[in-house]
Amino acid sequence: MDWQVFLNDDGSGRTYLQWMMDAWGWTLAVAGCSWVVAMVVGSLMGVLRTLPNSPWLVRLANAWVELFRNIPLLVQIFLWYFVLPKIFPAMQQVPGFTLVVFALGFFTSSRIAEQVRAGIQALPKGQRYAGMAVGFTTMQTYRYVILPMAFRIIFPPLTSESMNLLKNSSVAFAVSIAELTMFAMQAQEETSRGVEVYLAVTALYAVSAFAVNRIMAFVEKKMQIPGFIVATGTGGGH
């Protein structure tokens, strides 16, 4: 092994190490922004799927989930990057980074929506009735009664979805976002030091995933309500 390779110049005045750190930054940026999109849209869709007396909103949200869940992420990224700008020329001005963020965000939102729906439906019906009984509107019932409990229930699967999102950000290499996987492929080709480059990139992914896990565990602990114990579930997916 020859770790010196990271100190070599990549041809543009920075070392491979600096390039890799920049790439790590892009990975975290893509994952972070997508996470916000996924959480906002996913929570909204998850809530809509459980609304009483609004069958069309429920159908709309169900369709959303099915649409974004049944197309591979890579294909969705191509849709955002190539197909949509062709259909809507105005989108040609949008930077690739933003498009990938929406692709990854919407893809993950379908999974988050599924978890949010499951969390809400896991609550006893009496919770909703209690909200209604004290005169809350539907909006207030969700805001003050249902969601605070549902989100605590689904924290473990949300943690694993957040880690999945970080790992899935690697697919952004396909549209040449300068993130870690892109760096790995290019640096491997340029330096022929594949093992060193891949090892370093793999370690950074593992560290990032672990950090996400710890952050979520910290938040989960901070949000804990004494006496409200939630069973941990196992997450599937990738």
Add this chain to the structure above:
Amino acid sequence: MGGLDLSFFNWDVLSKFVLKGFYFSIQLTAVATIGGIIFGTLLALMRLSGKKILMYPATFYVNGMRSIPLVMVILWFFLLMPTIIGRPIGAELSAVITFVAFEAAYFSEIMRAGIQSIPRGQVHAGQAVGMTYAQNMKLVILPQAFRNMLPVLLTQTIILFQDTSLVYAIGAYDLLKGFSTAGKIYGRPEEAYLLAAVIYFILCFSLSYVVKKLQLKIAIIR
């Protein structure tokens, strides 16, 4: 649909470019599912064996695989396989080996949950009638675990089918590559990607519909 022209796409294009990729995607999914379940079950049994020498390597393997992106695993195998085997292997074969190894980690987690979902009394019943560990697993535990886990296993297979598109990273010729090749040759890449999305959607949506139905059926019998 401003600017899109789907008329280039006909049976000729389909049979010439897409079918070959479709067969490979299906093949890859099938081999990875079967291989993944076999090795995944072994990994799960190792982790549940209670023997440290079996538990630690299996746990390390499963957690390791699960903490790196699939794309990186695909790249790793493609890089290392020729060195291990001693001669270059094609992207397709490399993809098959990668997916079996990668999916084994995910299937093992499903199997582990499935085996643990069987009440302890079942194990004890098997022991009480004098069964060996192997007999107990084969005749009592695993058949029930498989049945409990069938919907999850099938859902994982659908995810796996979607993930096969990631062999794009090493240029293997799969369903997506079939479409993108056709798109390139006919100068219609956007239309090709759109059609690929439609085909993937139809396949995955109908499969998950079947799984949902199956889930209801199994739930009633149990």
